[in-house]
Each structure stands twice: as structure tokens, then as C-alpha cells.
Amino acid sequence: MPSVSFEYIVKRFGAITVLDGLNLAVEDGDFLVLLGPSGCGKTTLLNLLAGLLDVSSGRIMIGDRDVTELDPKDRDLAMVFQSYALYPTKTVEGNLRFGLSARKLPKAEADQRVQWASELLQLTPLMRRKPSELSGGQRQRVAIGRALVKHADVLLFDEPLSNLDAKLRTEMRMEIKKLHETLKPTVVYVTHDQIEAMTLATKIAVMNKGEIQQFGTPDQVYEHPETLFVASFIGSPAMNLINGQFTVTDGGPGVVFADQTRIDLTEYTFASLPRDGDAIAVGMRPEHFVHDPVEALPGHTAFDLTVGMVERTGSDALISLDFADDQLFVRAEPDRAAKTRPGDRVQVHYPTAKLNLFDAKKGRRL
Amino acid sequence: MTDATIMYPRKPKRIKGRSIAVLVFLTMAALFFCVPLYVLIVTSFKEMDQIREGAMFSLPTTWTLEPWRFAWFEACSGLNCSGLRAGFWNSVVILVPSLIASIALSIVTGYALALWDVKWAGPFLFLLFLCAFVPFQIIMYPLIRLTVTMGIYGSITAIAFVHSVLAMPILTLIFRNYYKDIPPELIKAAIMDSGSFWRIFVEIILPMSGNILIVVLILQITSIWNDYLIGVTFGGLGTKPMTVHLANMVTVSTGTISYNVNMAAALLTAIPPLVIYFVLGKFFVQGIAAGAIKG
Numbered sequence: 001m002p003s004v005s006f007e008y009i010v011k012r013f014g015a016i017t018v019l020d021g022l023n024l025a026v027e028d029g030d031f032l033v034l035l036g037p038s039g040c041g042k043t044t045l046l047n048l049l050a051g052l053l054d055v056s057s058g059r060i061m062i063g064d065r066d067v068t069e070l071d072p073k074d075r076d077l078a079m080v081f082q083s084y085a086l087y088p089t090k091t092v093e094g095n096l097r098f099g100l101s102a103r104k105l106p107k108a109e110a111d112q113r114v115q116w117a118s119e120l121l122q123l124t125p126l127m128r129r130k131p132s133e134l135s136g137g138q139r140q141r142v143a144i145g146r147a148l149v150k151h152a153d154v155l156l157f158d159e160p161l162s163n164l165d166a167k168l169r170t171e172m173r174m175e176i177k178k179l180h181e182t183l184k185p186t187v188v189y190v191t192h193d194q195i196e197a198m199t200l201a202t203k204i205a206v207m208n209k210g211e212i213q214q215f216g217t218p219d220q221v222y223e224h225p226e227t228l229f230v231a232s233f234i235g236s237p238a239m240n241l242i243n244g245q246f247t248v249t250d251g252g253p254g255v256v257f258a259d260q261t262r263i264d265l266t267e268y269t270f271a272s273l274p275r276d277g278d279a280i281a282v283g284m285r286p287e288h289f290v291h292d293p294v295e296a297l298p299g300h301t302a303f304d305l306t307v308g309m310v311e312r313t314g315s316d317a318l319i320s321l322d323f324a325d326d327q328l329f330v331r332a333e334p335d336r337a338a339k340t341r342p343g344d345r346v347q348v349h350y351p352t353a354k355l356n357l358f359d360a361k362k363g364r365r366l
Numbered sequence: 367m368t369d370a371t372i373m374y375p376r377k378p379k380r381i382k383g384r385s386i387a388v389l390v391f392l393t394m395a396a397l398f399f400c401v402p403l404y405v406l407i408v409t410s411f412k413e414m415d416q417i418r419e420g421a422m423f424s425l426p427t428t429w430t431l432e433p434w435r436f437a438w439f440e441a442c443s444g445l446n447c448s449g450l451r452a453g454f455w456n457s458v459v460i461l462v463p464s465l466i467a468s469i470a471l472s473i474v475t476g477y478a479l480a481l482w483d484v485k486w487a488g489p490f491l492f493l494l495f496l497c498a499f500v501p502f503q504i505i506m507y508p509l510i511r512l513t514v515t516m517g518i519y520g521s522i523t524a525i526a527f528v529h530s531v532l533a534m535p536i537l538t539l540i541f542r543n544y545y546k547d548i549p550p551e552l553i554k555a556a557i558m559d560s561g562s563f564w565r566i567f568v569e570i571i572l573p574m575s576g577n578i579l580i581v582v583l584i585l586q587i588t589s590i591w592n593d594y595l596i597g598v599t600f601g602g603l604g605t606k607p608m609t610v611h612l613a614n615m616v617t618v619s620t621g622t623i624s625y626n627v628n629m630a631a632a633l634l635t636a637i638p639p640l641v642i643y644f645v646l647g648k649f650f651v652q653g654i655a656a657g658a659i660k661g
Contacts, residue, residue, distance in 0.1 A: 052554050073561030085551035089573035098569065101560045146559070 002063025002153050003028045004049065004186055009058035011044055018044050019210045022058075026203055031180050031187045033197040036207035037233070042190045045207075046158055049188060051075050062154060073102040078147035079156040082163060084139045086131040092142050093118075093127040099146040117145040120179075137168045144179070157189040161196060173199060194234055198222065206230045223354075228363040231283045231356055237318055240284045240328050243360055246274045255282055255357075257324035263301050267352040270366055274359065280366065283356035286318065286331040290349040300349040303328075307344045310337050321346065410434065410629035417625050433626035437634060441627055443606075443614040450631055453611030457591060457638075460522055460607050464529035464590050469582060472534050473575070476541025477567055481553045491542070498535035506599060513600060520602030528596050533589070537582055544578040545571065580649040588639045608635050 005025035011018045018041050026032040034042040047053040049060060051072035060068050067075045078099070086095050096114045105113075118124045121141045131139055140160060147155055157176075161169045177200055180187055191197055197204050198218045206213045206221060206229070214226040225231035231239050244255040244263075252266040253273070263282070274280060296302060305321040305328065317337030321328040330348055332340070340346065357366040405422055410433055412426040439449040446452070479487050509528055513519040518527065548571070556566045597607035606614075612635045616628050643650075 050554075050558060052557065071561055072558045077558065079555070079558050081551040081555055083549055083551050085549065085555040087552070087556070087570050089570070098556075099559045101565060101569075102562070146555075150559075 002065075002186060003030075003061075004032075004154055004188065005061045006045070006049070007059040007061065009045070009048065009060070010056045011041075011048060011053070012056045017210070019048075022210070022212060024205055024212060024215065026186065026188070029184045029186055031189065031200055031202045033201035033204045034188065034190045034207060035192065035194060035197040035204055035233075036213075037192060040207040041210040042192075042207050043158060046079075046156055046188060046190045049154075050077055050079050050156055076153045077156055078150045078152035078154075079158065080140075080143045080147050080160045082159040084131070084143040084163075086139055086142055086146075088131055091128055091130055092123055092134070092145075095131070095142055095146050096123075096149050099149050103150070113149045113151070117149045120148070121145045121175075136164050137172060140164065140172055141175075144176070148179075148183075152185070154186045154188065157187065157191075159191050160189075162191070162193070176200060194236065198234075206233065208233070224365070225283070225356060226365050228281060228358045228360075231358065235285060237286050237313075237329055237331070239356065240286065241281050241358075242284075242324055242326050242328070243279065243281050244324070246276065246278045246280045248276045255280060258326075259324045261324060263352075263355075265352070265355070265357070267299055268355055268357065269353070270357070272366055274366055279360040281358040281360045283358065284328070284350055285354065286329045288351060288354045289330045290351075291330075291332060291336055292347050293349050297349050297351075299353060300351050303348050303350070304345060305348070307340055307342050307346055309342060310340050312337065319346070321348070406629050406633060410626055410633055412626050414622075414624065414626060433624070433630040434634070436624075437615075437627045437631035441615050441631060443611040450608060450611055450615070450634055453606060453608035454634075456601075456605055456611075457608040460525050460529075460597065460601070460605070461587065461590050463522060463526040465583070465586055467526050468530040468533040468537060468586060468590075469579070471530050472537035472582075473541050473572075473579075474567065475534070475538045477545055477571055478563075479538070480542045480545035481548065481571070482563070491539070494535040494538055498539065502532060502595065506595075510599065519600065520605070522601075522605055524600045525596055525605065525607075528600050529590055529593070532596075533586060537586070540582060541575075541578065544575070548574065577649065580646055584642055584646055584650050587642050591639050 003026060006022055009019050009022040022041075022045070024045075034045060036042050044053065048055050051067070051070060055068060058068070059066060062075065062077075087098060090098060093114060096117060097110065100110050100113065118127060121144060123138075123141060123145055126134065126138060126142075131142065134142065140163075143160070160176075161172055164172060173196060180200070189196075189200060201218050203215065204218055204221045205215045208229045214221055214230045216224075221230060222234055225234060225239075228241070232241060242257060244257040247254055247256050247262075251264060253268075253270075254262050254264050254266075256262050290297065290300065293300075293302075303321070303323065305323055308320040308322050308327060311318040311320075312334060315334075317332045317334045319330045319332050319337055319340055321330060358364065359366055408425055409417060409422075411429050411431070413428060413430055413432075416424075416427055437450055439451065440447060441449045443450075443453065478484055479491060484490070509531070510519065513524045513527065516524075516527075518524040552570070553566070556570050560566055560569075591607075592609065593607070594609040594613065597605075598610050598613075601607065601610070612631050615631055
């Protein structure tokens with residue numbers, strides 16, 4: 001199972017440049033998720049790798065093979081499509097076998113592979129059926145089976161779960177994760193669903209407007225977003241992003257908000273230090289707030305704020321607090337939230353080390 | 367249910383003036399087609415004595431199959447007096463290769479234009495679209511010259527060739543529009559699985575084409591069978607289709623005109639397309655209605 005790398009990829013459709021000098025590389029056996037909103041170029045990138053689109057310039061490597069000029073069938077890839085794209089006139093078995101048709105396999109080998117895939121994905125009782133006689137989840141398994149029988153070096157997934165209902169999606173997510181852990185293929189997986197990305201990926205590439213905003217492990221992307229876009233895109237409920245002004249006083253660096261509240265930033269590790277007076281955005285994850293501490297916690301910033309709204313979301317509750325002409329969303333235990341009424345004053349503390357500071361103009365992490 | 371009807375009684379529907387007008391119009395339109403057909407059928411079963419009396423709409427006094435037998439076995443087309451039989455078999459021999467050639471050519475062209483990345487596909491389609499409107503008479507003479515140069519003039523091959531050429535634009539557009547509705551992901555999957563143009567066509571696309579093939583089959587059988595001009599201009603002496611025999615019989619017969627034989631001959635010529643309609647008609651409607659292909 002080889003590594004995959006994109007080198008200086010440019011893709012234009014007529015006058016529109018979708019990807020401009022993109023670089024990305026994943027290791028052997030990695031599960032790479034390309035994550036981003038619609039139109040960010042993630043599916044284009046996948047199609048370029050599959051060979052269904054041609055690059056305008058740049059090079060695509062699989063292992064040490066340059067596949068840029070190869071036909072899709074010669075790239076040793078298998079792909080699972082969003083709409084499953086099963087052949088409607090073929091049976092499940094026919095669908096699996098057609099996946100092998102470009103490879104001149106001996107019959108025994110083909111039989112053995114089809115049987116292996118059908119057992120792995122529990123398709124054996126369905127082998128004689130047509131796709132129209134299958135449920136959504138079964139179709140999805142056939143589509144995955146059709147990709148697996150090829151024993152391809154790299155597996156590609158194009159939003160494979162977005163046509164399934166919520167429960168089935170969770171199940172299939174687990175199955176895909178299990179498959180990756182047992183077979184260890186290199187996977188490139190496109191999705192706009194951050195939960196899929198967080199659960200499945202070993203590496204996430206967050207994309208926006210044809211650029212890779214951040215490339216890293218799920219933890220890095222979640223806890224250390226490199227740009228404002230990543231900070232606002234990843235996380236549900238979303239990260240609180242409050243604009244303020246960077247100031248340096250006798251006490252050290254700090255940020256002053258519109259209502260003149262100040263947060264001390266002495267304990268924040270700056271990647272690059274802004275200048276006094278720069279506009280910055282402060283990001284705080286709703287789940288990192290600590291409620292009603294008995295005493296002041298070291299390394300935390302204390303807030304004493306008025307409750308605006310209380311929302312129950314199921315297993316959690318969200319409390320919105322009025323802060324600096326803005327709203328601060330704070331996750332709370334449902335029991336805690338049940339005792340809270342709009343207009344109450346509450347005490348919350350936030351760990352300074354877990355703040356995320358961004359240059360408000362350039363959008364880069366500070 | 368009865369309770370509900372009592373609770374919320376519906377006004378009885380009345381036939382409105384407008385629907386009467388529509389019905390009258392439709393009846394007249396139906397008569398417009400049916401009356402000549404009626405005359406055709408009853409005349410073909412009459413004896414000449416009764417026809418000479420002139421009562422066109424009366425039923426035959428004595429029913430006879432003699433005109434039908436005569437038209438099929440003995441009627442003269444030019445100097446050849448072996449009936450319509452010869453023309454019928456010529457028509458069958460013309461129909462089969464013309465049908466296969468025209469459909470094969472246009473189904474593959476339509477498939478390529480709809481699902482593969484063909485250079486200049488847009489302009490080519492536009493050209494085909496224009497060609498679909500060129501009347502046959504305009505290109506008849508060039509086509510004759512062409513077939514003469516190719517050395518096939520006056521043979522079945524020439525007739526099949528001309529039928530394929532003339533039907534190609536419209537059939538290609540029909541197939542292309544049908545295949546355009548196949549989800550692009552399906553063809554992408556097939557390209558990744560196989561990558562072979564012909565293999566994808568034969569194994570994936572052709573089995574999905576049942577409905578549209580029936581539509582095209584009916585269109586083509588009707589148009590090839592009913593064709594007169596191509597048969598008369600490109601066919602040799604021994605390859606005249608049934609329509610040409612019929613026309614010769616009707617127009618060139620000497621002596622008294624045997625209306626009953628002529629009517630029987632016309633009906634005999636019209637029967638094959640009618641049979642096709644009755645047999646495949648159900649699929650024809652399905653084929654036209656079934657635009658999208660569901661997986």
C-alpha cells in the first residue's frame with residue numbers, strides 16, 4: 001500500500017482556476033479525509049487522483065509511480081461513489097465481477113476474491129439480486145465490495161455516506177473504520193461532514209476555495225486550528241470567535257474587547273507576536289468552559305456574565321452569554337442548564353492555554 | 367364511507383358545453399381517419415360487379431377472398447405477374463440489414479457523444495441537428511453518384527447504406543438524449559472498473575437501452591417499410607420493395623381497374639407495420655415515458 005502525493009497541482013475549468021499550485025502528501029496506510037464546504041475543490045482533487053479529470057499542470061504520484069498521464073483503469077485505484085453508481089442491470093455478483101473486468105484474472109482468482117468480499121461485507125445472501133432490490137445500506141456495501149475486490153493500492157471515497165439516514169450512516173462509518181483497520185489500505189475520503197472526518201481520518205486536509213487551510217491529525221485540526229476558516233468550520237457547536245484589540249500593558253500582553261473587558265494573555269503561547277493595537281479574533285470552544293468554580297483556577301480567565309438563552313440539544317445544553325456586544329456559547333450539563341434562566345448571572349472560567357488567537361485581517365493563527 | 371358521503375355531499379358532475387365540443391371534434395377527427403379505412407376494407411372483400419354499382423359504403427353482398435389471393439399471387443407489376451409476394455420478400459430483405467445498420471451506427475455514436483469525452487462533440491451535435499432537417503430529395507442525386515462510385519448502386523447494400531445515412535442524425539440525437547440521463551457517476555465507475563469503450567457499451571449500456579431500442583425499432587421499421595423513394599431510386603430491378611410493386615400495380619394496370627385487388631394489395635402492404643405497432647405498442651409508450659433510468 002503506497003503513499004500518495006499531489007505536487008503543484010493546477011486545475012482550470014476554462015477561465016476558472018479551481019486548484020492553484022496545491023501540494024499534499026499522505027503516507028502509506030493513511031486515512032486521508034479531504035474536508036471542506038461545497039465547491040472547495042475537494043471532489044475535483046479526488047477526480048484528478050482517480051484520473052476522471054486531467055490536471056492542467058502538476059504531478060500525481062502513487063508510491064513511486066507517476067500516474068499523471070495514466071488512464072483511470074491503469075492507476076490501480078478503486079472508488080466508491082456518492083450515488084453508489086451500481087450497474088442497474090447486473091446482479092450484485094455481476095457488479096462485483098465487472099470491477100475485475102479490466103484485470104485479466106484467472107477465473108479461480110476472481111471467484112475467490114468475489115467470495116472474500118461478499119463474506120466480508122455480508123453480501124452472500126444478496127448475490128443474485130439486482131441493485132433495485134436492495135436497501136440503501138446494502139447498495140453502499142455492494143459499492144464498497146466492488147472497490148475491495150480489485151485489491152487496489154488506494155481506495156477513494158466520494159462522500160459515500162451522504163445518501164444514508166443518520167442511523168445507517170453511523171453504522172457504515174464504523175464498518176469503514178473497521179475495514180481500514182483490518183486491511184490497512186491507503187484511503188482518500190472526501191466529505192463535508194466533520195464528524196465523519198474526525199472519526200475516520202488519520203489525517204485531515206481542510207480545504208476552502210481550492211486551498212488547503214490545514215493538514216494534520218484530527219486532534220491538531222480540532223485543538224490547534226491554523227486559520228480562522230478552520231476554527232469556524234470545525235466543531236459543532238462552533239467555536240466562539242470574538243473580535244478584540246491586542247494590547248501590551250505593564251502586566252504583559254492582553255486583549256481588550258468592545259466593552260473594555262480585558263483578558264490577560266501572559267500564559268498563551270504565541271506562534272508570532274502581534275503588534276500593540278492589532279485587531280485579533282479570540283476563539284473559545286464551548287466545551288472548554290468550566291462552570292461555577294469554588295475558587296479561582298490557576299491559568300484560567302474568569303467571566304461573570306448574563307445569560308441570554310438556554311438551548312437543550314439532546315445530550316448537552318448550550319447557554320448563550322452576553323459578552324462584549326456578542327454572544328458567547330457555553331456547553332453545559334443538562335442539569336446545570338435546567339437551573340439557569342435568561343437574565344441570571346453565571347460564573348464561567350476558560351483555560352488560557354486553550355485559547356485560539358487569530359490575526360483578524362490575515363486569518364492566520366497567532 | 368357512506369357517512370362521509372352524507373356529511374360532505376359532492377355536486378353531481380355535469381357534462382359541460384365545452385366537453386361536448388371536444389367530444390364532437392374528436393369523433394369527427396376519428397371519422398376522418400376511419401371512413402377511408404372502412405371503404406378500403408369493405409372494397410377489398412367485394413366482387414367487381416358490386417363495385418361497379420358504385421355504392422362505396424355498402425357492405426359486400428357476397429364476401430370474397432379472391433382479391434386478396436390475386437393481389438398476393440398473380441397481380442402484375444410491370445411485366446412480372448407473380449403478385450406482391452416478390453415485393454414482400456424484397457422488403458423483408460431490405461428491412462433487416464437497413465434496420466441493423468442504421469441502429470448500430472447511431473446507437474454507438476449516441477453512446478460516445480453522451481458518455482465519453484469527445485472532442486468537438488458540441489459542434490458535431492449541432493451539425494447532426496441541421497442534417498436532420500435536410501430533405502432527402504436534395505441529397506438524392508449526390509447519394510446516387512456516391513453509391514455508383516462505391517459500386518453498390520442497385521443493390522440491397524445501397525438501400526441499407528442510404529437508410530443508415532438518412533436515419534443517423536435523428537436516431538443519434540434520440541440515443542444521445544436518452545444516454546445523457548444516465549448518471550455520470552455510473553459511467554465514471556465503469557471507466558474505473560473497465561475502461562474499455564466496447565465492453566462498457568455491451569455489458570452496461572446496451573442492457574439499459576431496452577425501452578429506447580423499442581421506440582427506435584418501431585420508428586425505423588415503419589419508415590423503412592413504408593419507404594418508396596429510396597427503394598425506387600437505389601434498388602435494382604430485382605430488389606424493388608413492396609411499396610414499389612404496389613405503386614406499379616395500381617398505376618400501370620391495363621384494362622379495367624380492379625379496385626378490390628388494389629385495396630387488398632394496399633392493405634397487405636400496410637399490415638407489417640401495423641402488426642409491429644400492436645405487438646410493441648405497449649413498450650413504445652413506456653419507452654417514451656421512461657426518461658430517467660433509476661438504479
